[in-house]
Amino acid sequence: MPASAGSELRIVGFLCNWCSYGGADTAGVGRFTQPTDLRIIRVPCSGRIDPLFVVKALMGGADGVLVSGCHPRDCHYSQGNFYARRRLEVLKRFLPTLGIDPKRFEYTWVSASEGQRWQSVVTKFTEQIHALGPAPNQCRSAQAPQEAERSAG
Amino acid sequence: MAQAKFLKEADLAAWLGELAKGRKVLVPQKDGDAVVFKPWHEGVKPVLDRQATESPKKAVFPASEKLFRFSYIKDPENPGKVRVELEEPEKPEPALVFGGRPCDARGFLIFDRVYDSPKTRDSYYVARREATAFVTLACPEASNTCFCHAVGSGPADTAGSDALMTPVEGGYVLEAISPKGEELLKSPLLSDAGDKLAQAERVKAQAVESLPPAPDFAGSPEALMARFDDMGFWENASAKCISCGACTYLCPTCYCFSITDEESGMKGVRMRSWDNCMSYQFTLEASGHNPRPTKAHRLKNRVGHKFSYYPLIHKGAIACCGCGRCIKSCPVSVDIREIVTMAIEAAPTAEESAQPQGAKQ
Amino acid sequence: MSVIDELKSAIKAKLSELDLVIGWGPGFDPLHATPLFMRCEKDVDKLLWGPLNVHNPATYLPGLKGKKVGVVVKGCDSRSVIELLQEKLVKREELVIFGAPCAGVIDMGKVRRALGDLDKVNAVSIEGDNVVVTAGGKQHTLPLAEVAADKCGRCRYHNALISDVFVGEHLPPSVEQDDYADVEAFESQSLEERNAYWKREMQRCIRCYACRNACPLCVCRDHCIAQSRDPHWIGQGDNVGDKWMFQMIHAQHLAGRCTECGECQRACPVGIPLLALKRKLNKEIKELFDYEAGVDPNACPPLQSFKVEEEHINERGW
Numbered sequence: 001m002p003a004s005a006g007s008e009l010r011i012v013g014f015l016c017n018w019c020s021y022g023g024a025d026t027a028g029v030g031r032f033t034q035p036t037d038l039r040i041i042r043v044p045c046s047g048r049i050d051p052l053f054v055v056k057a058l059m060g061g062a063d064g065v066l067v068s069g070c071h072p073r074d075c076h077y078s079q080g081n082f083y084a085r086r087r088l089e090v091l092k093r094f095l096p097t098l099g100i101d102p103k104r105f106e107y108t109w110v111s112a113s114e115g116q117r118w119q120s121v122v123t124k125f126t127e128q129i130h131a132l133g134p135a136p137n138q139c140r141s142a143q144a145p146q147e148a149e150r151s152a153g
Numbered sequence: 154m155a156q157a158k159f160l161k162e163a164d165l166a167a168w169l170g171e172l173a174k175g176r177k178v179l180v181p182q183k184d185g186d187a188v189v190f191k192p193w194h195e196g197v198k199p200v201l202d203r204q205a206t207e208s209p210k211k212a213v214f215p216a217s218e219k220l221f222r223f224s225y226i227k228d229p230e231n232p233g234k235v236r237v238e239l240e241e242p243e244k245p246e247p248a249l250v251f252g253g254r255p256c257d258a259r260g261f262l263i264f265d266r267v268y269d270s271p272k273t274r275d276s277y278y279v280a281r282r283e284a285t286a287f288v289t290l291a292c293p294e295a296s297n298t299c300f301c302h303a304v305g306s307g308p309a310d311t312a313g314s315d316a317l318m319t320p321v322e323g324g325y326v327l328e329a330i331s332p333k334g335e336e337l338l339k340s341p342l343l344s345d346a347g348d349k350l351a352q353a354e355r356v357k358a359q360a361v362e363s364l365p366p367a368p369d370f371a372g373s374p375e376a377l378m379a380r381f382d383d384m385g386f387w388e389n390a391s392a393k394c395i396s397c398g399a400c401t402y403l404c405p406t407c408y409c410f411s412i413t414d415e416e417s418g419m420k421g422v423r424m425r426s427w428d429n430c431m432s433y434q435f436t437l438e439a440s441g442h443n444p445r446p447t448k449a450h451r452l453k454n455r456v457g458h459k460f461s462y463y464p465l466i467h468k469g470a471i472a473c474c475g476c477g478r479c480i481k482s483c484p485v486s487v488d489i490r491e492i493v494t495m496a497i498e499a500a501p502t503a504e505e506s507a508q509p510q511g512a513k514q
Numbered sequence: 515m516s517v518i519d520e521l522k523s524a525i526k527a528k529l530s531e532l533d534l535v536i537g538w539g540p541g542f543d544p545l546h547a548t549p550l551f552m553r554c555e556k557d558v559d560k561l562l563w564g565p566l567n568v569h570n571p572a573t574y575l576p577g578l579k580g581k582k583v584g585v586v587v588k589g590c591d592s593r594s595v596i597e598l599l600q601e602k603l604v605k606r607e608e609l610v611i612f613g614a615p616c617a618g619v620i621d622m623g624k625v626r627r628a629l630g631d632l633d634k635v636n637a638v639s640i641e642g643d644n645v646v647v648t649a650g651g652k653q654h655t656l657p658l659a660e661v662a663a664d665k666c667g668r669c670r671y672h673n674a675l676i677s678d679v680f681v682g683e684h685l686p687p688s689v690e691q692d693d694y695a696d697v698e699a700f701e702s703q704s705l706e707e708r709n710a711y712w713k714r715e716m717q718r719c720i721r722c723y724a725c726r727n728a729c730p731l732c733v734c735r736d737h738c739i740a741q742s743r744d745p746h747w748i749g750q751g752d753n754v755g756d757k758w759m760f761q762m763i764h765a766q767h768l769a770g771r772c773t774e775c776g777e778c779q780r781a782c783p784v785g786i787p788l789l790a791l792k793r794k795l796n797k798e799i800k801e802l803f804d805y806e807a808g809v810d811p812n813a814c815p816p817l818q819s820f821k822v823e824e825e826h827i828n829e830r831g832w
Contacts, residue, residue, distance in 0.1 A: 398724075
């Protein structure tokens with residue numbers, strides 16, 4: 001596992017229940033080796049993913065965020081991923097203006113039967129994040145007292 | 154007057170350097186297009202020729218303040234049992250607000266009656282208040298939005314300040330107002346004011362002359378009370394208000410807050426943060442009922458609190474220092490002077506008050 | 515008859531069938547106009563038209579649902595009205611729209627930079643292509659082109675795009691195409707520089723939410739997720755992270771809907787350049803979906819629709 005040979009990074013994965021979460025499961029059942037940096041959050045559909053989930057994760061200190069859903073035309077709810085695709089593409093193009101490397105965020109399509117594809121996606125993405133290194137300290141919310149102190153707190 | 158000193162313009166930075174030893178000195182500084190109070194450090198040139206965008210309220214009443222930290226500790230014997238451990242807040246460091254205006258310093262007198270009264274004593278507020286000194290700059294000239302003279306103050310008001318600075322040729326005349334101020338003026342950089350004091354007096358007199366005519370707020374507590382149920386009046390007065398909180402957060406006298414627990418895992422902070430009556434959530438009750446459901450109700454509260462409810466319980470003191478920030482920084486130029494005046498002029502006759510609300514419009 | 519007189523008589527002619535008409539009137543000093551709610555002829559006499567009409571009156575429309583409302587609009591304001599109609603947030607039959615050609619409005623920030631201070635303005639007049647401001651006894655002649663809001667320099671919609679009554683002569687667009695040069699210039703900086711820029715700018719945010727409340731398309735108003743405790747999208751601390759996160763919420767919720775009226779930025783009491791975030795989103799949306807918000811009342815906002823085959827989305831082989 002070259003990706004996790006060094007220290008682990010914090011990667012958040014939002015996976016749709018019907019395809020990609022199944023795909024990750026298939027990869028596990030097939031005992032395909034995978035890097036262990038990814039923390040998976042299961043959502044009903046990629047259409048459920050508010051781009052703000054991704055922003056919040058990145059600003060809260062995630063080193064990378066991966067979204068994965070059913071292939072276009074294969075959405076369990078017919079259209080969810082079509083809406084997701086537009087939102088996520090806009091988000092990906094928005095990130096650079098904030099000074100966040102757009103390579104820290106990817107969205108992809110993996111079906112429940114594609115265990116092998118899941119393995120390759122997660123490995124490739126983890127390697128990509130490791131190449132970028134840990135995210136520069138985005139301002140973590142809530143418990144970031146040093147920020148508050150600066151402005152006369 | 155205990156003493157009057159003179160500070161040469163050229164020595165300002167050196168004096169700030171002295172003051173900053175052992176305490177945080179907040180001075181008005183350029184930040185983008187705004188002028189905000191930030192800690193002074195070597196090389197910072199305070200902006201003293203105009204009123205700061207924000208008041209220095211956060212020096213004593215931070216925008217958000219840690220009340221305490223807490224953590225949940227699991228009992229290793231019985232994992233179902235969780236103990237909460239509290240961590241005392243740190244003591245506030247000594248601070249000095251330099252270059253605020255008389256209205257800014259006066260604002261805290263309005264806080265004091267609420268947070269430091271014989272009945273209620275807010276220990277967080279009092280600790281910061283005691284740790285903070287004010288070297289205030291007398292206003293040489295009034296702005297369009299100034300109305301300090303209409304609320305019992307003036308461009309050289311010393312209330313709430315420890316020392317007053319008046320700009321004169323070549324520097325500033327400094328007058329100690331309090332024992333704290335006398336201490337501050339012991340610096341060897343300061344010389345005796347001598348005849349400069351007379352010059353300072355002339356500057357102060359000119360400032361008073363530069364003020365626009367004062368609106369007459371006499372009778373505002375009763376007049377606003379009389380309009381309390383006249384929602385037609387308030388809908389009209391608040392029509393252009395967008396119900397944001399810019400007025401309240403820039404205001405030197407608005408002191409409302411809310412409390413939240415910001416938790417992460419097994420640790421957290423109980424935080425007190427600025428809140429404001431222009432927000433719907435401010436009075437939203439747990440049941441879902443909201444006694445101030447519209448912006449008309451909320452603006453009524455803001456104006457009423459300052460010019461009626463507060464003076465009625467605090468011997469007539471108006472909870473406004475006339476700095477005018479709420480007018481000039483309002484995105485839609487809502488003018489509190491105009492609203493109070495409207496209420497006074499609209500004082501209802503006996504039969505009018507007997508009529509159902511909303512009749513006048 | 516001048517534009518202002520024509521406007522006044524047009525409004526007076528319709529006033530009896532309307533609950534109120536929103537426009538602009540004189541504010542607390544000669545530089546500041548203020549939104550004017552006209553209910554009688556005497557109110558209409560106070561109406562102003564010109565470069566001081568900086569506010570977007572469309573902001574008030576969703577809150578006046580159920581009333582018959584007249585609204586005076588500049589070109590950019592009319593786009594907000596169209597977007598509100600597109601999203602069915604206002605009803606066309608409840609609106610009477612009065613339009614006139616707008617040659618641009620001033621940016622108070624630019625005037626402040628020219629004067630040093632806006633506190634002592636005694637008189638303002640518009641003389642040809644100049645704004646003449648007398649402040650503290652000194653007269654400043656400021657070319658309108660220099661103190662106009664940035665949005666006016668790239669405006670292609672000086673004339674209301676939708677109106678029931680239009681007075682005056684149509685003005686030609688300032689530019690043929692918006693080239694988003696400002697966005698590109700900003701993005702020529704390194705990622706670190708951009709990140710540092712936003713952190714620096716967001717620091718002075720006072721969380722008053724004027725940006726949100728001035729926005730004609732922020733229609734959740736009293737129910738904004740920024741103030742929800744569950745989910746707790748943003749903490750209440752005075753830190754850059756939470757302040758910046760709020761701007762992410764605002765920007766994302768405006769994606770594909772923002773008409774670039776610039777009210778967020780204009781309303782900010784501490785001058786945070788918020789429009790840049792929305793400009794960036796609009797640039798990408800234009801490229802991806804060839805779409806511009808608030809020009810066609812019958813169009814569907816791009817993030818509320820999709821195509822099975824997207825022409826401009828390259829899924830990058832993932």
